[in-house]
Amino acid sequence: MSGPNLGKGRIDVVTLFAEELEETVSFYRKVFGLEPVYEDDHSAVFDFANISINLLRTTEAPGLMDPAVVAHAADGSRFLFTIRVEDVDAVCRELGGLGVALLNGPVDRPWGVRTASFADPAGHAWEIAQSIRK
Structure with a gap:
């Protein structure tokens, strides 16, 4: 089919x-x-x-999704956008300078990527990621 x-x-x-x-x-x-x-x-x-x-x-949102409903931001994130960067630590310093609080990281992941995450004011989660495979 x-x-x-x-x-x-x-x-x-x-x-x-x-x-x-x-x-x-x-x-x-x-x-x-x-x-x-x-x-x-x-x-x-x-x-x-x-x-x-x-x-x-x-x-x-109802005009696009009715009868489905939009969850409240307080209910938690159900996705994570990832942006590849050259240097996670440098980007984290820049984010800090802009007043952006990290959710986590930077941390080396076992799958060969260094990551850090933050959220926008609406609660959408974003991750920056750098390959650290050798």
Whole structure:
């Protein structure tokens, strides 16, 4: 049985919900050094190198997801975005200088990667990772 073959499609945009949109947009500008490619009262879209992140005010989510509901940020994270970097420790120092608190790390993982994690103001988890395989 064949389906629509969605597995061969490219994931182009991830929509993240934010209760405090303005604070989250400000965080993305400061931490990722990006400006929105689109912005209105309810959303802001940031283009990363290989994907776009759409920050959407949580109150607007039902229009996209009804009857599904958006979990509250306090319920915990269910995913982790990873950005590869050259030097995790250097990026951690830069994040600290911006007032970003780390969730964990830097730590060497048994699979040959050094990582550290942080969260944006809406509770979305981000990881920076550096290969340390020898």
